[in-house]
Amino acid sequence: MPYVAQDRPRIGWIGTGRMGFQLAARLLEAGHDVAVYNRTRAKAEPLAERGAAVVDRPVDLADRDVVFTMVSASPDLEAVTTGPSGVLTSPDAAPGVVVDSSTMSTQTSESIRKEAAKRGTDFLAAPVSGNPKVIAAGKLTVAVSGSRGAFDQVEPLLALLGRGVTYVGEGEVARLVKIAHNVFLGIVTQSLAEITVLAEKGGVSRSAFLAFLNDSVMGSLYTRYKSPALVNLDFTPTFTMPLLRKDFDLGLSAARELEVPMPLAAATAQLIAGAIGAGHVEEDFAALILEQARNSGITLQAQNTPVDDGLSPRS
Incomplete structure (x- = not known):
C-alpha cells in the first residue's frame, strides 16, 4: 500500500x-x-x-x-x-x-x-x-x-x-449507496408533497401541517430541511429535477440488473419526468409539490412565513 x-x-x-x-x-x-x-x-x-x-x-x-x-x-x-x-x-x-x-x-x-x-x-x-x-x-x-x-x-x-x-x-459499491440514497430522496420528497397538498386542500396551511409533522416521530432532519421550500415556494436549486432523473435512471438500471422490484421508485420516476416535461428544469426538485398541487386542482401561494430548516451552523 x-x-x-x-x-x-x-x-x-x-x-x-x-x-x-x-x-x-x-x-x-x-x-x-x-x-x-x-x-x-x-x-x-x-x-x-x-x-x-x-x-x-x-x-x-x-x-x-x-x-x-x-x-x-x-x-x-x-x-x-x-x-x-x-x-x-x-x-x-x-x-x-x-x-x-x-x-x-x-x-x-x-x-x-x-x-x-x-x-x-x-x-x-x-x-x-x-x-x-x-x-x-x-x-x-x-x-x-x-x-x-x-x-x-x-x-x-x-x-x-x-x-x-x-x-x-x-x-465501487459506494456509488450504488449514493444512487440508492438519491432514489430514496426523490420518493420521500414526492410523498411529502402528496400529504402536504392533501392537508392544504382539506383546509390546513402547509406551515401548520409541516410544523406538526416535523415535531412528530415521522419528522426528520430532511423533512424539516425541505419545509421552508414547501411553505414559501422558494425553489432556489440545491438539486435540480434533471439531476434527480439521472439518478433514478441509474437506480432503476441497477434494480433491473440485480432483479430487485422497485415499484415506488418507478412511479416516482414517471412523476419526475412529468415535472420536467412541465418545465421544472432549473428549480430545486422540491418543485414536485407544484405539479402535485396542479394535479389536485389547486394553485399554491407562498405563505411568506419564517420556517426553521433545522440547519443551524456549527459553532
Missing part, C-alpha cells in the same frame, strides 16, 4: 465548485497543508486567502499524500486524473490515495481505479450527501468504498468534512 503521512498528510484538492470549495475550506480550517486546482482558476483563488496554494494543473498535485476530486461528471474526472496533465500522469510522482467525491458512473470509477493502481495509488469512491448549507452545519455524510487499508489511512481527513463517514465495502 502507498505510504500516506499520518500526522499531517499533504493534501491536494481538485474541483472548487460550490461543494468542493466548502470542503477544502474545512481542511484548511483544521490546519492542513492544502493545494488546490480548479479548471477556472478564479474560483480557487479565494482559498489562497485561507492558506491554500493554487496550482495551474492537476499534475502539479501528483506529489501530494492524498488528493480529493470533486468534479461535475465522468469526463471531467477522466480529464483531471488520466487526461493530459492529469494528477496520475506525472513520470516522477503519484499520490498515495485519490479520494473521489464526484457523482460518477461505476464504469468510469472502475477504469480510473485500474489506472491509479498502475501508479501504485489507492483509489477510494467517496460520494457525499449534502449541499453547502449542510456542510456549514457540519452535517455532511460520506459513503466510502475501496481498499479498507486506504480508508483507515484517510478516515481522519474524511471525518473533518462532516458528521458521518461510513465504509461500505470494496470496489
